[in-house]
Amino acid sequence: MSALARLGQRARVRPVRWISALGLETLLGGGAVLLFVLVALAAPLLAPYDPHAFSGQPLERPSAAHPLGTNDAGQDILSELIYGTRISLAVGLGAALGTVALGLLVGAVAGYAGGPVDTLLMRLVDVMLTLPRLPLLILLAAFLGSGLTQTIAIISLLFWPVTARVIRAQVQSQRQRGYVRMARNFGAGPGYVLRRHILPAVAPLIAFGLVAAAGRAVAMEAGLAFLGLGDPTAKSWGLMMRFALNLPGLLLTDRWLWWLVPPGLCITALILALTYLGMGLEVRLQPRLRRR
């Protein structure tokens, strides 16, 4: 085969290889997440009304002016739905950063220090993982009060152990590697070794941890709002479902079709997008799984 033909073949193969390198799951999940991010950013341009404005009569049916009708207060449901993206993503991002930051801190310290510090921290992780999450979440939300900041803080406080355990295992295995030992023998301090040698090895796990934590956080935020434990002023998807279900006789008319189902579909779609992105990343990070 001539060099030119080989080059041509490579050029033709490239886009396919790019997809298979990232994985279909990563691309689909990532693409969907990106779409949600764009909607959140462009919410003022996309939404026909201010979601808090009383732009129509209460409980209007879908029309050209209100594509998904209005809620019982006369607010445009489509606008609520579009602005709701911002809340889900804000909590998802905030709680993901919080969860991973805490998990990274505890995991790195435990994995690097070893010995009694490691034992103590990992016992704490075990205890945290055994605690029933949702009842504890409800207890905390009931006593801390509801607001988006509190929601983010509560989710971060409850979910960091999952990340900490993964990070700790990786840090521990890296610490035993020859090049890390050598750096330490040359007098490198823990800060330097962690930053220069261990962080790069842990970075892919952080990426996966962020996506997984964001997925859990989005689900938890929607769930808390659905239970009435979220920020009552933030019009999130969970709260929309709650308000819709609170309307007496909602299920006896066809109102659920444009009021209840769209926010439910949005929550499900965002969670699934993050799940698939996470699954795709996990397979990339652990090639062992690829055979399955």
Add this chain to the structure above:
Amino acid sequence: MKSRISAYVVTLWIVLTLNFLLPRLLPGDPLSALLDPESSDYVFDAQVRAALEAYYGLDQPLLAQYGAYLKGIVTGDLGRSIQLNQPVGELIAAHLPWTLLLTGTALTLASLLGLLVGSQAAWKRGSTTDRLLTAASVVAGNAPVYFMGTMLLILLGAELGWLPLAGGRTPFASYSSPLAAAADVLAHLVMPALTLTLSLLGIQFLLVRNNMVGVLGEDFMLVARAKGLRQARLKWNHALRNALLPFVAHLAAHASLAITGAVFIETLFQYPGMGRLIFEAVGARDYPVIQGVFLAVALIVLTANLLADWLNTRLDPRLAEEVGR
């Protein structure tokens, strides 16, 4: 096993202490607000207020409060509900059976189906059925359980009218026979249990399938196949038995997930269990009930964990050695 039990004792102590400290240390002092005439949470009923004061003992030093709290738990005194003016212990006793019925039914069904369908899908891995089931399981296991419940509610309850929309049984019903009563409870159980089963099945299917696929690649499977064993024997006696271990190891986590799901499902279907109880207590700022339910659920989850650990060491002797060290 001994070290595991001591770990559980420590966890239990942390749960008890957390439950005691949280309302007392958090900003805003929610408990004092109940007794403060200036606050919006002020309890107007003097009798209830007196019971609250006696239960929380906020005028005593913290350590004395802690002692009284622990003593109350040992003797089964969990305080009185502010809203319902009933002992919290009685409320929990009335609601717990419903939650156990719901989660027990769903967990049993999902486990049996998960093992059966999961191992079958792994056996035919890569087939269209396997791919479809796997995709459906990812959706069922990750979609919010209250949204799945809502869809079932609309379809089976409102549109088709096959099943009752809410509650644990028909209100004010008088039954001609115990059988009719059981049929009524069952009719009310179907939708909540179906929702929870689907959600758990999604997770358990993936777990069983992936474990089984892993086992099928092991050398001993090749040997068993080379010996010319029958398919059924290969599948059930060799592959599934080994794929069972991680499944049992995850049972406690699944029980915990079932309780989480039950909180949402009971809220949605107005099912009279613990989830509904804690949900209504949160709405009314009924702190003794919130704390009591948290404690009861934590105890159940811890017990489930301990049982699963024990079962695991019985099934897999390698674990017993490791844990016993």
